[in-house]
Amino acid sequence: MDPGCADRPVTLPREFFARPVLDVARDLLGAHLSHGGVTLRVTETEAYAGHRDPGSHAFRGETPRTAPMFGPAGVTYVYFTYGMHWMLCLVAGQPGTAEAVLVRAGEVEQGHDVAAARRPGIRERDWCRGPARLATTLALDGSHTGRDFCRPLLGDVEPIDLTVAHGAPVADAVVRTGPRVGVSGPGGDGTAYPWRFWIDGEPTVSTYRPGVIRRRTR
DNA sequence: ATACCGATTGGCT
């Protein structure tokens, strides 16, 4: 199983992310993410299929904010929402398709002291239980969007000190799928595809909340 | 120029 590299993490190549977003979201389970002195094991992800996906920021076309999603895979898309939260996405697929994986939850494996200091008063189980909490624990914000985290580096994209490494394989038997959290609309609520992936039995997986039905005001 | 709303979270009932 483990290709003889137990003491050194194997960084996932750009080709890993250049595949269809559903495959990337599935295979990211169990991967190791490192940034800001903390390493975690990914336990939950969600796929966003770009301009053909009503639940995606990219659905209405490219804007300065969503530009990273329209570029090559292996680049971050970190966005701000609810006036206070940052979320981490990893761009997948082919350029122009705007596919991306939202990293929703993880289990801290290294840097417990750093994480604890960064999240005072929070139980360890909740450090990365939810996309905004995960970004906070990894010390990610708007300055980290549109950055290349693969090697070799892309020429015109700023690199970032984010590592996405291979982890112990997660068997299909323990992979669960379901509708996306907090997303509504035609197809966006996950009725068309199982956009959300998580590891069965993981206490760090965020709790499911159905999307709010958006009501037209006028 | 202005109004509405969100790929959420934490606090309170």
Added chain:
DNA sequence: GCCAATCGGTATC
């Protein structure tokens, strides 16, 4: 379980 917080992006006037 319910709701306020808080502000940039996007739609609408």
